[in-house]
Amino acid sequence: MHKRFGSLEVLKGITMDVAAGEVVCLLGPSGGGKTTLLRCINHLETIDAGTIRVDGEMVGYRLLPGGRLREESDRVVSARRARIGMVFQRFNLFAHLTALENVCEAPVHVRRVPRAAARELGMALLARVGLADKAHVHPHHLSGGQQQRVAIARALAMDPKLMLFDEPTSALDPELVGEVLETMRGLAEGGMTMIVVTHEMGFAREAADRVVMLDGGVIVEEAPPAEFFAAPRHERTRSFLGKVL
Amino acid sequence: MTFDFPYFWHLLFSTAFLAPAWTTFWVTVAAMAIGLALGLFGALGAMSRHSSLRWIVAGYLWLVRGTPVLVQIVFWYDAVAELTNNIINLPALIAGVVALGINEGAYMTEIVRAGLLSVDPGQREAARSLGMTNALTMRRIVIPQAVRIIIPPTGNQFIGMLKTTSLLFTIAVPEIFAQGTNIYTVNFRYFEVLCVVSIWYLALTTVLTLAQRRLERRVGLERARLGGAGQGLLSRLFGAGAAREAR
Ligand SMILES: Nc1ncnc2c1ncn2[C@@H]1O[C@H](COP(=O)(O)OP(=O)(O)OP(=O)(O)O)[C@@H](O)[C@H]1O
Ligand SMILES: [Mg+2]
Numbered sequence: 001m002h003k004r005f006g007s008l009e010v011l012k013g014i015t016m017d018v019a020a021g022e023v024v025c026l027l028g029p030s031g032g033g034k035t036t037l038l039r040c041i042n043h044l045e046t047i048d049a050g051t052i053r054v055d056g057e058m059v060g061y062r063l064l065p066g067g068r069l070r071e072e073s074d075r076v077v078s079a080r081r082a083r084i085g086m087v088f089q090r091f092n093l094f095a096h097l098t099a100l101e102n103v104c105e106a107p108v109h110v111r112r113v114p115r116a117a118a119r120e121l122g123m124a125l126l127a128r129v130g131l132a133d134k135a136h137v138h139p140h141h142l143s144g145g146q147q148q149r150v151a152i153a154r155a156l157a158m159d160p161k162l163m164l165f166d167e168p169t170s171a172l173d174p175e176l177v178g179e180v181l182e183t184m185r186g187l188a189e190g191g192m193t194m195i196v197v198t199h200e201m202g203f204a205r206e207a208a209d210r211v212v213m214l215d216g217g218v219i220v221e222e223a224p225p226a227e228f229f230a231a232p233r234h235e236r237t238r239s240f241l242g243k244v245l
Numbered sequence: 246m247t248f249d250f251p252y253f254w255h256l257l258f259s260t261a262f263l264a265p266a267w268t269t270f271w272v273t274v275a276a277m278a279i280g281l282a283l284g285l286f287g288a289l290g291a292m293s294r295h296s297s298l299r300w301i302v303a304g305y306l307w308l309v310r311g312t313p314v315l316v317q318i319v320f321w322y323d324a325v326a327e328l329t330n331n332i333i334n335l336p337a338l339i340a341g342v343v344a345l346g347i348n349e350g351a352y353m354t355e356i357v358r359a360g361l362l363s364v365d366p367g368q369r370e371a372a373r374s375l376g377m378t379n380a381l382t383m384r385r386i387v388i389p390q391a392v393r394i395i396i397p398p399t400g401n402q403f404i405g406m407l408k409t410t411s412l413l414f415t416i417a418v419p420e421i422f423a424q425g426t427n428i429y430t431v432n433f434r435y436f437e438v439l440c441v442v443s444i445w446y447l448a449l450t451t452v453l454t455l456a457q458r459r460l461e462r463r464v465g466l467e468r469a470r471l472g473g474a475g476q477g478l479l480s481r482l483f484g485a486g487a488a489r490e491a492r
Contacts, residue, residue, distance in 0.1 A: 042374055044370060044373060044374065074378050074379050075378055078373070078376050078377060078378045078379075079376060080376075081373065081374060081375070081376045082375065082376025083376070084374070085374070086371075086374035088367060088370070088371065090367055092365070092367035092368060092370060092371035093371070094368060094371065094372070094386055094390075095365075095368065095390060096389050096390050096393075096465075105372075105375070105385065105386075106372075106375035106376060106377060109377065109381060109385060110375065110376045110377055110381070111376075151371075154371075154375070155374075155375070158375055158376060
C-alpha cells in the first residue's frame, strides 16, 4: 500500500503479511512512517493505493465491481476497527472516566454488552494487567505505567483479533517500562496477533517472531530477531542498530 | 430631592416586581436554552468536514455578532411582521426570546467550539480505535470533557443574558426594568425605583452564580485539588477565592 500526505509520500509501497498469532516488531528511524503504517491499518488514516485486510476483510474500503475502491461509511469502518486494538504512546485514557469505566466504555456502547457483564469483564481484564485495586481511580491518579496497562486492558476488552502498539513505552520513566513490556509479553505468549512499534530492542529480540525495519517509507529488511540482530544484511539496518544498541 | 426610604422599602417588598422578575427569569432561561442548542449545532457545523456547513455558520456569526442586539430585537418584533405582511406576527415575548436566543447562539457557538477544541485529539483517536462512531465519540467522550471548559464562560453568558433581557422593555415585554419604567414615569421617583430594580437583578444573578458553582462541583470542575471541604458563601460566589483558600 501507498500513503501520502499532500505531496509527501510517506509509505512508498509496503507489502507485508502478518500471520494469526504472530508478533511483529517494527523498527526504524524517526519519520520512517511507522506510526503512519499502524494508523492506516485501522483506517485512522486513508490510504492512496493498495489494500489492507485484517482477518480476510478489507479495512476502510469496499471493492466496487469495476475494481475501484470506495471508502466505507463511518458505521462500517467503526465496526471493523472495533476488532483491532490500538495502544498509543501517550496512553490516551479517557480522562473523565475511571480505569474500570475506561475498559467498559466500548464493550457497553459499541458491542452492547450488558453493564453487569461488562463490569465483570473489565474487572477480569484489570486483574490480568495487575490493576484490580485501581479500578475506581481516574487516570490522572495513575502512574504512566499503570495508565498504559489500563489502556491495554481497554483494547483487550473489545476482544481484538489484532493489537497495534505505537511505542507503548516511549513516554514512560525507565523504571516503569518493565511492567508494560511484561504485560505485552504475556499477551504475546497468549497467542495474540501483534504489531509493535518499539525502540525496546530487548523486547524485539525476545518476544517478536519477526522484526521489520522500516525506513524512508519502505521495508528495508525483515527477518526473525536472532538473524536480524546478529547478521543484518542491509547497510541501513546496520547503521540504525549501531545507533540504538 | 431626598431618598424616600419608606417608599423604597415599601416598593422592595411589594408584589409589583414578582411577576416581572418571573418573566425576566424564564425569558433568560428560554433564550439561553435556544442559545445553547444553536451553539452546539453551530460549533459542530463550524468544525464539520462539509465546507457548506462551515460557511453557513460563518455567515450566521458574521451577521449576528456584527449587529446590535437591540436592532435584532426590534427586527424580530416589527420588521418580520412587516416583511411577511403580518403572516408571521410574533407576540412581544416570543419575538424577544427568539431574538435573544439567536443572538446568544452566535456567542455560544464560539464557546462550545473552544470547549470541543480543548479536548486532546488523542481522546478522539482512542475512542475511534475502539470502534466508536463519530457521533458516539462526540457524545460519550468529547462533549463530556468539553463541558468542563464550557461551563464557566456559559455562566458568564447566562448572567449577561439576565441583564440583556432589560432591552426587551423597548418592545413592551413586562420584565423587571419595564415595570420600573412604568412606575417611575408616573411618580418620578427614579432613584428609589432603579435601586429596587437593581436589587432584583442582583438577587437573580446571585441565584445564577450559586447554581453555576453547584454545577461545577457536580461535574468535578474543582476536582480533587480543592478537596471539596466546606466552602463558605463568599468562595462559592467568587470561585477564585475558593482556589486560593484551598492552597
Ligand atoms: N498528518 C500528517 N500530515 C502531514 N505529514 C505527516 C502527518 N503525519 C505524519 N506525517 C509525516 O510522515 C512522515 C512519517 O511520520 P510517522 O509519524 O509515521 O513516522 P514514525 O516512523 O512513526 O516516526 P517516530 O519514530 O518519530 O514516531 C514524517 O515525515 C511526518 O512528518
Ligand atoms: Mg511514530
